[in-house]
Amino acid sequence: MTETMKHTLLFVFVGVMILLEGMTDFLFFSGSWNSALVILNMGLISAIMAIGVNIQWGFAGLFNVGIMGFTALGGLAVVLVSTPVIPAAWSSGGVSIVMALVMGALTVVAAVMITKFMPAGKLRALVLAVVLIAGFFVYRAIFDPAVGSVEAINPALQGNIGGLGLPVLLAWPAGGLLAAGAAWLIGKTALGLRSDYLAIATLGIAEIIIAVLKNEDWLSRGVKNVVGLPRPLPYEVDLQSDPSFVERAASWGIDPVTASTVYVKAGYALMFTVVLLALLWMAQMALKSPWGRMMRAIRDNETAAEAMGKDVTRRHLQIFVLGSAICGIAGAMMTTLDSQMTPGTYNPLRFTFLIWVMVIVGGSGNNFGAVLGGMLIWFFWIKVEPMGILLMELVTSGMAEGSALKAHLLESASHMRLFTMGLILLLVLRFSPRGLIPEK
Amino acid sequence: MDLLNALVALTNFVIVPGLAYGSQLALGALGVTLIYGILRFSNFAHGDTMAFGAMVTILFTWLFQSVGLSAGPLPTALLALPFGILGTIALALVTDRTVYRFYRQQKAKPVIFVMVSLGVMFMMNGIVRFIIGPGDQRFTDGERFVISARTFKKLTGLQEGLAIKTTEALTVITAVIVVAVLFWFLNKTRTGKSMRAYSDNEDLALLSGINPERVVMYTWMIVAALATIAGVLYGLDKSFKPFTYFQLLLPIFASAIVGGLGNPIGAIAGGFIIAFSEVTITYAWKKVLNYSLPDSLAPDGLVQLLSTDYKFAVSFAILIVVLLFKPTGLFKGKAV
Numbered sequence: 001m002t003e004t005m006k007h008t009l010l011f012v013f014v015g016v017m018i019l020l021e022g023m024t025d026f027l028f029f030s031g032s033w034n035s036a037l038v039i040l041n042m043g044l045i046s047a048i049m050a051i052g053v054n055i056q057w058g059f060a061g062l063f064n065v066g067i068m069g070f071t072a073l074g075g076l077a078v079v080l081v082s083t084p085v086i087p088a089a090w091s092s093g094g095v096s097i098v099m100a101l102v103m104g105a106l107t108v109v110a111a112v113m114i115t116k117f118m119p120a121g122k123l124r125a126l127v128l129a130v131v132l133i134a135g136f137f138v139y140r141a142i143f144d145p146a147v148g149s150v151e152a153i154n155p156a157l158q159g160n161i162g163g164l165g166l167p168v169l170l171a172w173p174a175g176g177l178l179a180a181g182a183a184w185l186i187g188k189t190a191l192g193l194r195s196d197y198l199a200i201a202t203l204g205i206a207e208i209i210i211a212v213l214k215n216e217d218w219l220s221r222g223v224k225n226v227v228g229l230p231r232p233l234p235y236e237v238d239l240q241s242d243p244s245f246v247e248r249a250a251s252w253g254i255d256p257v258t259a260s261t262v263y264v265k266a267g268y269a270l271m272f273t274v275v276l277l278a279l280l281w282m283a284q285m286a287l288k289s290p291w292g293r294m295m296r297a298i299r300d301n302e303t304a305a306e307a308m309g310k311d312v313t314r315r316h317l318q319i320f321v322l323g324s325a326i327c328g329i330a331g332a333m334m335t336t337l338d339s340q341m342t343p344g345t346y347n348p349l350r351f352t353f354l355i356w357v358m359v360i361v362g363g364s365g366n367n368f369g370a371v372l373g374g375m376l377i378w379f380f381w382i383k384v385e386p387m388g389i390l391l392m393e394l395v396t397s398g399m400a401e402g403s404a405l406k407a408h409l410l411e412s413a414s415h416m417r418l419f420t421m422g423l424i425l426l427l428v429l430r431f432s433p434r435g436l437i438p439e440k
Numbered sequence: 441m442d443l444l445n446a447l448v449a450l451t452n453f454v455i456v457p458g459l460a461y462g463s464q465l466a467l468g469a470l471g472v473t474l475i476y477g478i479l480r481f482s483n484f485a486h487g488d489t490m491a492f493g494a495m496v497t498i499l500f501t502w503l504f505q506s507v508g509l510s511a512g513p514l515p516t517a518l519l520a521l522p523f524g525i526l527g528t529i530a531l532a533l534v535t536d537r538t539v540y541r542f543y544r545q546q547k548a549k550p551v552i553f554v555m556v557s558l559g560v561m562f563m564m565n566g567i568v569r570f571i572i573g574p575g576d577q578r579f580t581d582g583e584r585f586v587i588s589a590r591t592f593k594k595l596t597g598l599q600e601g602l603a604i605k606t607t608e609a610l611t612v613i614t615a616v617i618v619v620a621v622l623f624w625f626l627n628k629t630r631t632g633k634s635m636r637a638y639s640d641n642e643d644l645a646l647l648s649g650i651n652p653e654r655v656v657m658y659t660w661m662i663v664a665a666l667a668t669i670a671g672v673l674y675g676l677d678k679s680f681k682p683f684t685y686f687q688l689l690l691p692i693f694a695s696a697i698v699g700g701l702g703n704p705i706g707a708i709a710g711g712f713i714i715a716f717s718e719v720t721i722t723y724a725w726k727k728v729l730n731y732s733l734p735d736s737l738a739p740d741g742l743v744q745l746l747s748t749d750y751k752f753a754v755s756f757a758i759l760i761v762v763l764l765f766k767p768t769g770l771f772k773g774k775a776v
Binding site: 061063065136189190193194195196197199200201203204205207208211214215348349353356357360412415416417418419420421422423425426429430 | 481482484539542550551552554555556558559560561562563564565566567569570571573574686687689690693694697745747749750752753755756759760763764767
């Protein structure tokens with residue numbers, strides 16, 4: 001069996017799994033096309049995130065554990081781009097907020113300039129401290145009242161600065177840009193140091209981004225969530241009241257409710273597939289180009305690459321920004337799919353470390369591997385819970401009814417997820433470190 | 441009198457909590473830094489090792505409470521602590537044998553170790569959630585306060601009260617004892633010296649006949665003990681929730697790096713630097729300023745520099761500043 005054959009079969013396996021999910025309710029399958037499409041859609045998004053991580057880790061050997069933060073920035077972009085404009089917010093405090101943020105940024109820039117251009121010494125430290133402290137207080141003095149007045153506007157529904165009222169599809173590239181900006185800032189500081197430091201710095205920035213999203217109510221309503229974001233596809237309810245749609249559904253012999261939900265989800269699946277294929281093609285082209293070969297040369301031996309005149313830190317920064325931008329796009333797509341922004345649901349185990357499991361299992365350095373890993377691991381992430389419950393029912397079947405241990409085991413079965421994912425990661429790292437579809 | 445009140449308020453809200461939190465961070469950072477110095481990787485599973493140790497201790501505490509065993513005014517968890525340490529040592533040694541040793545023999549790159557520690561983190565997190573669940577667990581008992589706000593006010597006649605929780609006093613005392621024993625061990629005993637030698641120069645240590653597997657084994661035992669103690673103290677002081685322990689990873693890493701990775705003294709200093717920065721920056725200074733400034737200068741707002749939700753941002757900002765200006769940390773660590 002050739003390599004290509006084997007790899008195709010792996011993809012076919014994932015496809016069959018998702019088809020089975022739709023067709024049969026045998027064992028852990030649910031037999032619902034809706035659930036199959038939900039898995040497929042999130043699988044496609046996970047595959048895109050995995051491509052982003054693969055670009056960073058597989059091409060360049062950068063260890064980014066802040067994927068959650070970039071994903072969340074993508075989600076924020078959806079809110080900022082697609083929600084309707086709130087003129088009252090802009091007239092009351094929006095402008096001051098922007099001014100305050102610009103002021104804050106200027107303070108930081110001034111501080112950087114001072115450290116760059118003044119000779120080191122006590123005077124520099126003093127000037128630096130004065131600039132930073134004064135900047136901070138000016139920033140708070142403009143910022144606090146503006147935030148108060150923005151948050152006071154219709155707080156039950158809005159209370160934030162609103163968006164630009166643009167089509168939601170524009171939010172996807174915007175999400176990428178936002179994530180790229182954050183990645184540039186973090187890469188500028190942490191790249192060029194030891195590899196562990198980038199890991200810790202990205203871990204930190206992700207936590208901070210989530211903290212900002214949770215607490216800055218003027219931005220995206222914080223934990224009050226933004227719901228009912230605009231969608232690129234029609235609402236199920238509208239489809240069900242559309243006579244021509246109902247008629248067509250009837251001609252297929254499906255009831256209109258199922259037909260409308262499946263129609264919308266399939267529409268998303270189509271859109272996500274288009275994005276995935278486009279990104280996959282670009283990643284593949286990049287990998288094959290001289291640029292991709294240079295990246296892999298840097299990854300394999302930094303010293304040698306540097307001796308050949310390659311600017312390692314700059315190239316690292318470039319690829320770090322690119323990979324993070326892809327994660328941002330995926331994050332924006334995910335928020336569009338949910339049509340709501342809920343900062344409370346971002347959890348590093350699910351949004352950062354799970355993606356890493358996908359990349360490692362799929363095969364780091366190979367874009368097709370990343371896609372396969374994304375789809376496969378997502379399927380298992382969803383299905384480990386019913387599998388765990390099945391297993392626990394089997395284990396506890398001999399125990400007395402109503403025993404405390406049995407109840408505890410059955411109740412805890414849902415926590416099997418993390419354990420299983422850790423086990424899969426360790427087993428792959430140990431016995432097949434190159435993953436299912438190894439790098440060529 | 442007003443100045444005295446300001447001082448008491450400062451002690452009550454900043455110094456005492458800062459000392460307790462700093463001791464917890466220092467103990468956690470010591471574990472991270474020891475692993476870094478001897479096994480040469482950043483152990484992402486450390487937070488979950490702490491959670492595991494705390495969990496075992498909690499289970500024993502509940503057992504002791506149910507048979508009526510107690511430590512009088514002190515929390516029962518102190519009696520259960522040795523068992524928690526033993527359990528965590530067992531887990532750490534099994535993990536090393538089954539997981540890390542393979543990569544050590546392969547001489548894998550540090551970043552592979554970090555990735556492996558991610559897998560270990562997942563599994564430990566899963567085990568803890570599986571056994572005790574993801575929810576909040578309180579296991580503090582015994583006397584609640586060494587000195588409560590009301591008694592303090594009565595004793596001194598001041599307006600401001602000073603409350604010191606038993607757990608806070610206990611945390612600081614335990615941390616001092618543990619650190620003293622650790623430094624005695626590292627500096628005076630044969631095993632401790634071989635550990636430091638191995639950390640300084642692996643090849644030279646091997647040449648002089650030090651058994652690396654023994655060094656690694658002792659390191660894991662010490663780290664497991666430190667992690668358990670830190671985890672239990674944190675749990676006693678606040679409360680036990682698996683996810684909080686995972687989130688502690690960031691301030692702990694920040695402490696270790698700020699002090700200089702691989703340097704035990706740096707880890708302790710870093711722990712207190714991070715803790716006090718977090719507390720002072722997120723504390724609302726209104727009360728202290730009202731007491732210490734004349735009325736005309738008294739502030740209107742809360743004078744809180746950042747809301748408490750941003751305490752991660754504080755440790756992170758310090759981390760970034762140190763990385764930018766002094767990547768080896770304040771106390772000269774090993775990493776560049």
